[in-house]
Amino acid sequence: MSIDVLPVVRTLTQTQLNAYAEASGDHNPIHVDEAFAQTTPFGGTIAHGMLVLALVGEMMHAAYGERWLTSGKLKVRFKAPTRPGDTVTASAEAAREADGVAEYAVQCANQRGEVLIEGRATVSAA
Amino acid sequence: MTSTARTSISAFPRGHEFDASRFSLSAEQVAAYLHATGDAGDYGAHVPPLAAVALGLRALQEQIALPEGSLHTGQEAEHHAALRCGDELVLTGRIAQRSERQGFVISVIEFEVTAGGEAAVRARATIMAPAGGA
Numbered sequence: 404m405s406i407d408v409l410p411v412v413r414t415l416t417q418t419q420l421n422a423y424a425e426a427s428g429d430h431n432p433i434h435v436d437e438a439f440a441q442t443t444p445f446g447g448t449i450a451h452g453m454l455v456l457a458l459v460g461e462m463m464h465a466a467y468g469e470r471w472l473t474s475g476k477l478k479v480r481f482k483a484p485t486r487p488g489d490t491v492t493a494s495a496e497a498a499r500e501a502d503g504v505a506e507y508a509v510q511c512a513n514q515r516g517e518v519l520i521e522g523r524a525t526v527s528a529a
Numbered sequence: 530m531t532s533t534a535r536t537s538i539s540a541f542p543r544g545h546e547f548d549a550s551r552f553s554l555s556a557e558q559v560a561a562y563l564h565a566t567g568d569a570g571d572y573g574a575h576v577p578p579l580a581a582v583a584l585g586l587r588a589l590q591e592q593i594a595l596p597e598g599s600l601h602t603g604q605e606a607e608h609h610a611a612l613r614c615g616d617e618l619v620l621t622g623r624i625a626q627r628s629e630r631q632g633f634v635i636s637v638i639e640f641e642v643t644a645g646g647e648a649a650v651r652a653r654a655t656i657m658a659p660a661g662g663a
Contacts, residue, residue: 413567419565422561422564422565423565423566425561425565426558426561426564426565427562427565427584428584428590429586429590431595443597451583452604453582453586454565454566456579456604457566457568457579457583458566460577461568461570461577464568464570464572464577465570469575469611471578471608472575472608472611473609473610475578475607475608476605476607476608477604479604479605481601481602481603
């Protein structure tokens with residue numbers, strides 16, 4: 404059956420963006436070069452979408468453990484940029500359960516309530 | 530069709546298959562990923578699936594150039610088997626969908642990470658890139 408999935412709340416910093424760039428190999432200047440990023444429509448650096456999405460993975464793994472690693476599915480849209488200093492809340496709301504699969508509506512939102520990521524996560528509930 | 534040099538994503542047609550990439554994720558790399566994401570969870574010797582997806586995307590970027598103004602607008606991932614640090618991984622990928630709208634090319638890159646010949650992670654990344662971007 405579906406279990407409660409606890410939110411993950413984290414404030415992302417430029418230091419974290421830099422560390423993620425190193426860890427993932429994604430050194431796109433929009434994430435790590437403030438001078439460059441100021442010349443773009445974003446007006447400053449933004450977090451890697453996959454860094455923000457990692458909060459959803461962390462949240463689902465905390466709830467389901469190895470089941471998430473072997474049966475989890477995610478389908479999301481990146482809807483808005485996340486900026487250094489934003490406090491991001493990843494949350495999941497149980498949507499339905501059928502055929503032994505639990506489905507959640509997942510999202511990441513910032514401290515202003517803006518939705519950054521939105522989508523669905525499913526995992527074997529057995 | 531395969532490629533060996535970096536080409537703008539907007540230039541790849543639907544159905545283009547990328548060269549297979551081989552890689553592995555060490556315990557140190559996974560620790561660096563978890564530190565960067567702030568994830569203090571206990572994964573044991575396992576690799577967080579999204580780490581495999583992120584590194585898979587990175588491997589594909591050896592062949593794909595993302596022009597300035599490109600945006601990662603969507604992501605799907607399916608986990609089929611837990612990956613372990615040190616596993617020999619093979620990544621295969623292709624352009625599953627391609628469309629053009631208002632000066633942008635929207636490409637869906639579909640890729641799979643296998644370990645020991647078995648699919649461990651399947652993923653689809655949607656990338657919006659300026660048409661004709663270098």
